Amino acid sequence: MSGSRWRSIPELALSAADRFGDAEAVVDGGARLTFRELADRIRVAAGAYASELGIHKGDRVALWAPNSVEWIVAAFGLLAAGGVLVPVNTRFKDAEAHDIVRRSGAKAVLVEDGFLDREFTAPDGVPVVDVRSGFLAAGTPLERDVGEDDLADIIFTSGTTGRPKGVMTTHGQTLRLYDEWCDLAQLRRGDRYLMVNPYFHIFGYKAGLVASFLRGATMLPVAVFDPGTVLDLVERERVTVLPGPPTLYHSLLAAPPGRDLSSLRVAVTGSADIPVELVRRITTELPFQHLMTGYGLTEAGTVTASRPGDPYEAVATTVGRPCEGFEVRIAEDGEVLVRGYAVMQGYLDDPAATAEAVDRDGWLHTGDLGELDEKGRLKIVGRKKDMFIVGGFNAYPAEIEGFLLEHPAVAQAAVIGVPDERMGQVGKAFVVARQQVTADELIAWSKKRMAGFKVPRYVEFRDALPLGATGKVLKNRLAAEEVAPQS
Template sequence: MRWDTIPEMVLSAADRFGDAEAIVDGPVRLGFAELAARVRSAAGAFAAAGVGRGDRVALCAPNSVEWIVAAFGLLTAGGVLVPVGTRLRAEEIADVVVRSRTKMMLVRQGFLGRRYGAPSGVPVIDLTEGFLDGGAPFERTVRGTDVADIVFTSGTTGRPKGVMMNHTQTLRKYSGWGDLAGLREGDRYLVVSPFSHTFGYKAGCIAALLKGATIIPVPVFDTGRVLEMVERERVTMLPGPPTVYHALLSAPGDRFTRGGHDVSSLRTAATGAADIPVELIRRIASELPFASVMTAYGLTEAGTVTCSRPGDSFEDIATTVGTPCEGMQVRIADDGEVLVRGYSVMQGYLDDPEATAQAIDADGWLHTGDLGSMDERGRLRIVGRKKDMFIVGGFNAYPAEIEGFLMEHPAVVQAAVIGVPDERLGEVGKAFVVRQGPVSVEELIAWSRTRMAGYKVPRHVEFLEELPLNATGKVMKDRLRGDWPPASTE
């Protein structure tokens, strides 16, 4: 790796790739040299606004060229980036802003029909009003060991925590990710994952700038719009959660045409989830033009930990998350929890030494909260979250495994399972299912009994029009346990 800091890497892209397209955002097309110039100007704007080394700035905006310029301009001014999801509620945004003690907040007013605000005393600047263009070119010296960003965990269960990462570990991690994904100079990279999340920001923007790929940001996922962009921009890279590929496969067409659009340029898919049905991987590889499909396991606290490798079988790619990345160690604790150690483990949780000590033990092992197993070839399989496991009559039941079985039914497009109280067995499974064809509760339960052990079979099924997902495609199971109303029970 040639750079210690993210600003060094971003600004060097001007010399490395010149006028080749760095970003395509609707009518806006920026070359790498022009991007570097805009980043320096944005850094000057932050400095003029009083942002110094180590000051934190919140960025709450959709995937866009402005987000990219703002983020890297801030880092070039020596600031610390605090990405904020645009779909968070006002009180959730305020919580992140207050706890991270941000100096200012940048937003895109009107996105999703919302007006974004911050607690009293925190200036709110609209990215569309010219702030980024108003500064004189500027760079401030930072160190590779300085904290570069504070990314708050998704908070699907419990209060989000601020994860601190430095410049050097981020550059090393996502240079390696790009190598494993086959990302290369000249690729056209459609980034559908939110920039407020590690997958969109780091495996997306940073990896693309490391390798010289063109970033094509998608602010809101819409299948028809994405297919049109793939055709128009000749997209080669399309990573995303499994739901993205379900959407592409549901569009009518064949291997090279979907929804009336030419998708033959697609080369590389990359996804990740606790348990992806083998059938989905087979369909991605056989019904879409991707030459390679990569699955990976990662978390905000450590970035990407394991990845599949070229040549892996459909079953390996679908049922495991590959082997550890360079510089990372993985082991399974006695209770089945996945432990991770290596250079990319976080600096700690923001202002929470107690939670940091609970997460990272004295030997440097990060306790992920995920349950898994390792096979004889060193491949990791994730079976679910430690806190999601439920016990049926003395047997451990893992929702991710049961969800994988349910997804094999031809009428099931999505499934989420939780444990609910049962007078006789203590707990039993309850499945929330999104259908793509006719099936009744009784039929699905009877079918399940032919596919899995009796204690794993859900005793209750509710059919929904959609599952409650956060911005990164994870099911918010706390909503299923609480205020998420079912569309129907039959």
């Protein structure tokens, strides 16, 4: 079934009522909705956006909440009202989220208060609506006309520099790309898809929710990853599709004897290096029949993917071949360049950054360093800038260093990524102190001010940082000196 049958994401989602009817669409705790019931809720939510918040076509709304049936209804209801979705990372602190809300021009922020024992707020003047307040059920059914070239979402990413930038993508781009993703992942009607990848990320939102609406897979949202919860759901709900970071599969392999994982059929991973031995174990010690890995970025979606039948070595050491409609080439300096229909419309209100990222010939400069093998498979070998990935989340040293420098005891700070067995990489901060402070105190202070994945795992105090002729910290020297700390 081709994504081109639909002009927009909400048209796709609402058509699932006719295509899949009373098949189970979502299972979330005690909530069980059919595709028909889910479509009805989405239409009512669309009406609530229009009547309760005055949302018109093209208006933006931020969604700052965990994976849940309410997230699905809130997001697709907004899209059905013609709105533009601005997902916000639930791990962000208020200051980080408020910056995104302000710059996106969001007319409202939808939240789930109490998640992780916190209250979610918005900048002054922006209404905050709890997704569990009854708002989503307060409207008269509505479905506005939305076209393939209309903007669907603005997803903020820091790209290759520290300040988040809003990536703009249309409905048509998403529909075409994730229709192919479904084929490559072998997602099919009746699959039961356990979703640990957060919906604020394209892996959860597009390769998760949009893909499920395309193929008629049952969506099982998980708000917080917990190995025991995942094992229980796999057994009880007969889960067939389980994408996630390598950490997820380590948990499955460590499951106590007697757990029934026999329903598992499809695994999908990416965003972190995968040892060849782990790939072998996933496909020989677990029931999975198919493991896909790939390379994607917010600015273009899923760019490359492995193919069924690829050998362990290829799946573990490369991110596969380009998806249809994409070209990938390696620049003279080793940077991975990408061109194709799914490359973003640009960064919101930032033409200079857009021009820097996408050149006149349409090539997106990814900031990643890579190689192409003789089969055309892409291997990522490093990052042009010093961004590192913690359990699938991009961490940007410049941003973390900015937070650290707010501490009164910190005179200078430099952050690099260091290897970690479970998370792939974690942050290590090299700090020149102006007054007495311990590593534990600095880490505890950081946890109150930035998302958990950004918080340095290790702190090393130095009398001075290595500097180049222009006064810039030589992070490559710090990395070369670094021996991976023992956890």
